[in-house]
Amino acid sequence: MEWETVIGLEIHVQLATKTKIFSGSSITFGAEPNTQACAIDLAMPGTLPSPNEQAFRFATMFGLAVNAEIGKRSVFERKNYFYPDLPKGYQTTQLAEPIVGRGYVDLQLEGGRTKRVGIHHAHLEEDAGKSLHEDYHGMSGIDLNRAGTPLIEVVTDPDMRTSEEAVAFARKLHSLVTSLGICDGEMSQGSMRFDVNISVRPKGQEELGTRTETKNLNSFRFMERCIHQEVERQIEVLEDGGTIKQETRLYDGDTHTARSMRSKEEANDYRYFPCPDLLPVIIDDDYIEAVRKMLPELPDARQARFEATFGLSNYDAGSLSADAATSAFFESTAAACGDAKLAANWVMGEVSARLNSEELSIAAAKVSPEQLAGLIVRIKDQTISNKIAKTVFEAMWDGEGNADEIIEAKGLKQVSDSGALEKIVDEVIANNSAQVENYRSADESKRPKMLGFFVGQAMKASRGQANPQQLNAILLAKLEG
Amino acid sequence: MDVSEIEKLAHLARLNINDETIDETAKSITGVLALVDQLQAANTDGTAPMAHPLDAIQKLRIDEVSEPNQRERFQAIAPATEDGLYLVPKVIE
Numbered sequence A: 001m002e003w004e005t006v007i008g009l010e011i012h013v014q015l016a017t018k019t020k021i022f023s024g025s026s027i028t029f030g031a032e033p034n035t036q037a038c039a040i041d042l043a044m045p046g047t048l049p050s051p052n053e054q055a056f057r058f059a060t061m062f063g064l065a066v067n068a069e070i071g072k073r074s075v076f077e078r079k080n081y082f083y084p085d086l087p088k089g090y091q092t093t094q095l096a097e098p099i100v101g102r103g104y105v106d107l108q109l110e111g112g113r114t115k116r117v118g119i120h121h122a123h124l125e126e127d128a129g130k131s132l133h134e135d136y137h138g139m140s141g142i143d144l145n146r147a148g149t150p151l152i153e154v155v156t157d158p159d160m161r162t163s164e165e166a167v168a169f170a171r172k173l174h175s176l177v178t179s180l181g182i183c184d185g186e187m188s189q190g191s192m193r194f195d196v197n198i199s200v201r202p203k204g205q206e207e208l209g210t211r212t213e214t215k216n217l218n219s220f221r222f223m224e225r226c227i228h229q230e231v232e233r234q235i236e237v238l239e240d241g242g243t244i245k246q247e248t249r250l251y252d253g254d255t256h257t258a259r260s261m262r263s264k265e266e267a268n269d270y271r272y273f274p275c276p277d278l279l280p281v282i283i284d285d286d287y288i289e290a291v292r293k294m295l296p297e298l299p300d301a302r303q304a305r306f307e308a309t310f311g312l313s314n315y316d317a318g319s320l321s322a323d324a325a326t327s328a329f330f331e332s333t334a335a336a337c338g339d340a341k342l343a344a345n346w347v348m349g350e351v352s353a354r355l356n357s358e359e360l361s362i363a364a365a366k367v368s369p370e371q372l373a374g375l376i377v378r379i380k381d382q383t384i385s386n387k388i389a390k391t392v393f394e395a396m397w398d399g400e401g402n403a404d405e406i407i408e409a410k411g412l413k414q415v416s417d418s419g420a421l422e423k424i425v426d427e428v429i430a431n432n433s434a435q436v437e438n439y440r441s442a443d444e445s446k447r448p449k450m451l452g453f454f455v456g457q458a459m460k461a462s463r464g465q466a467n468p469q470q471l472n473a474i475l476l477a478k479l480e481g
Numbered sequence B: 001m002d003v004s005e006i007e008k009l010a011h012l013a014r015l016n017i018n019d020e021t022i023d024e025t026a027k028s029i030t031g032v033l034a035l036v037d038q039l040q041a042a043n044t045d046g047t048a049p050m051a052h053p054l055d056a057i058q059k060l061r062i063d064e065v066s067e068p069n070q071r072e073r074f075q076a077i078a079p080a081t082e083d084g085l086y087l088v089p090k091v092i093e
Helices: A053-065 A163-180 A220-239 A285-294 A299-310 A314-321 A324-337 A340-357 A369-380 A386-397 A403-410 A418-431 A433-441 A444-461 A468-480 B003-012 B019-040 B071-076
Strands: A003-014 A076-080 A090-094 A103-108 A114-126 A130-136 A139-143 A150-156 A192-202 A212-217 A248-252 A257-260 B085-089
Touching (some): A003 A163, A003 A220, A053 A114, A053 A150, A053 A163, A053 A285, A103 A163, A114 A163, A130 B085, A163 A192, A163 A220, A163 A299, A192 A220, A220 A248, A299 A314, A299 A340, A314 A324, A314 A340, A324 A340, A324 A369, A340 A369, A340 A386, A369 A403, A386 A403, A418 A433, A418 A444, A418 A468, A433 A468, A444 A468
Parallel strands (some): A212 A248
Antiparallel strands (some): A003 A150, A003 A192, A090 A114, A114 A150, A130 A139, A248 A257
16 A cells, blocks of 8 residues: 655744743753752742743744744643643643744755645743753752743644655754744754654545654754654554554654653643733734844845855755855855855865764854865965865864965975976876887877876875876876877 | 542642542532533623733843852752752652
């Protein structure tokens, strides 16, 4: 039987405010445990929540960026469940009247295909603290620094049909929130966490299959892998005549497997009710229009601008414009070196390769845009070849200085002095008389291929520093001579 | 409300209701629900549900850090702490 996969996503996005959603505690990442947890965050008796204006502004920016209706009246509710990292015994969240209503996001997929994914709604809520299950004398440790961090939870319609579409949506959302500056996008720190709802149904069937939810995916790669595994598992169960149990599964990034959460961990009756500690928040049209005016350039517009202004291909413009920090890195490099095409190639090539292999974000790149521009300028003025430039780049990355300093210190300057090049060529010809003989007696059509051998020898003799065009010309003249 | 519903609610709310009082509890909650039924009989067509008994709107706070670290004071009254963490009965075996 042919099966169709149906995927919906819920994404928790931590907002890049200075303070928590209901208290004036800082939310700086990595602070000592419980040093950013005040009486409100700890649910001390007698405390009252005080909502953060910036969280509403950020949520409104998000809503406008996904073409959504903004909830002019938004109401907080209590979602009741017991867990030690939730001191109040309920999460303050929104249900019936969220800040962001229906919207959509358009995706560009491989092969020029486009896809529209519906946003069901997005609501404001507070994050929980963290439970540490290492052994503290048979007890669990609780860190409440994260408790009360403002989140928007974005809920999509079940519009995605493949893992490719789901990952493309996740990347687009990451690109949007980082471009808006409302989230730092650091997935490894939990700034964006994805829950994936997956079901399968026989192709052509209208009715949805029973879905499972896999929680807490914090990388695009995990998400893709998890979807493949879960789809395969569900199809196997159904083809064996079984039924899918609606359940919540937790993905483990270390073992790359998901397991069913036990019912004990699963709360199933949240008994929502409007929070009596908070009044409705009212937003008017003037506010919404003022926020709209503040919106920065969004990825789609940036991509179009990169194509139009810098003459980049659709693909290059797309991959450089997706992330705000990468875009800024590229634009600074291009401006400083005056060659957008070369800047694009280097940012997408060497820079991104080093970042990937060291698992760093572009903000942590060990070469600055100015340094990279300094290197590109030396390629353009033919001080060094492309190949040598890669050596210089590695040295720059390893902290050995700027391009010019490295070229000088390592003596990597391209040899363009024709006297010196002729000397090298003469030596190569003298040392390889048999090959020279072969070349000269070979058919005209075979010679270009044979020339490669001499170029290689001469390059090696110059330690890779010979100007390639000049070297070719001299070799040809001497061999044909 | 029958006894099994009361037991379920008590579990969700982590309340300990003993066997002697459970019938009495079921009876009194049923009484409260009867009052709610009476209220629900009122015609509310065209009336938007209220989110709060006060007819007022929420004031928002400027996003500036105002809460200093007072961990030591809070942890002084906690039953158990270690390495700055609050310790609680183990959540996951």
